[in-house]
Amino acid sequence: MNTVVRSPKGKEVVIGENQPTVLIGERINPFGKGPIKDALLSGDLKPICDEALAQVEAGADILIINVNAFGVDETVLLPKAVEAVMNTVDVPLCLESRNVTALENALKLGCGRPIVSSVTGEQPLLDEIMPLVKKYDTSVIAMASDGAGIPNNPSKRVEIAGKIIDYAEHTGIKKEDVIIDCLAESVGVNNKAALITFQAIEAVKKGFGVNTVLGASNISFGMPNRSFINIPFLSLAIASGLTAAIVNVKIVRPYILATDLLMGKDLRSRRYMNYCRQLKK
């Protein structure tokens, strides 16, 4: 099953089982301290544009835009940031917000066919966000959690995913436009955390055939040398069926390219070879 997303200028990215793993650049967000947070608070959009360009140059297929910081009016700043990124790079966007007005203000600008992120199994959130997804013909990331939190077993996560897919289809949203985030919790807290994620990905793929995505860095929360954990976690998740990942592209891309190669998703090794040749320049 393929999820097709498009940039405002028409550039298409396809997420699907027989496609290379799609990399969603995570870095335009206000989490932690840094230039993006400062930029959001001051309204200066240049650091956001710089970060957009850097991620696309590093090989990001899609860019997340999240302006949800303390003291920021998302309804004003989300469309502004979206517009600035649209004018800087030509990739599909992933609008990350739970503020319906902010999302609609951004979608009204004409963002191509973006991803809206995110819903969960919580009814009020579905009732708010899904009509927007339908109205603006976008795709949507759905987290396999609900009002009771993140289930600590794979079957409950799969059950929630199923409910969200049903809801989407009833709203007139195609199944292939729902991308399930099977979620990752810290492996430092629960040593079975990654296994639960892998089992959920496999079951969602088998049961519904839809695409899956992960914000992978949560897996290493509270641990030292986080990349040591994040990178094999992604590889194993791809082997379990993951088709898109929200990542720091600059760091993980070579390993994802290698994983795709190993998983038979890189015909005649072209993507991997081209990447390695560029390294030598």
Added chain:
Amino acid sequence: MNEKLVQLMADLDEENTIALVKELIEKGANPMDILDDARSAMEIVGKRFETGEYFIPDLMMAGEILRSISDIVKPLLEGEGGGVKKGKVLIGTVAGDIHDIGKDIVTFMVDVAGYEVLDLGIDVPVETFVEKIREFKPQVVGLSGFLTLAFDSMKQTVEALEKAGLRDSIKIMIGGGQMDDEVRKYVKADAYGKDAIAAVNLCRQWIGG
């Protein structure tokens, strides 16, 4: 103080720590002294966490060792006040937010530090906080949240506690992904703690023990 016990536990050597505890008890050591040593070891663990030498799995490990020691020692303390908790802490993730990893770690560490903890779970409505605080009568309330929408839920929770006349009898600490001292001022809490060790230190400072 038994320096060897403190050192073994601070180094997270579970096997030898437990063996030594059992040996000390057989030799007639005072169970209270053993608990005091365990507490000293936890302080060292906390400091190592703060300086970046220890990480979350190390905190969890230290907590498990402390729990094992308590399980051995507590039955010997009945009637001597050994089972008495140092004070009450109520904790929960505020309305609209379902993040629980950080909250669960704080709950665990505050519990093993010797406080009686009531964890209300996630997405806790303002009214539930008011009602449970009235019933449980904690000295410290911990509000957890990761999403920015948690800021307003925290603020509303604190305001509701003021209205209910409960604010003056409690200290409120906040924590979670995007929290900082600016947010602390906005929600009118008493302190922001950046991790589980900070939370334990705040309980010590406010309740004692």
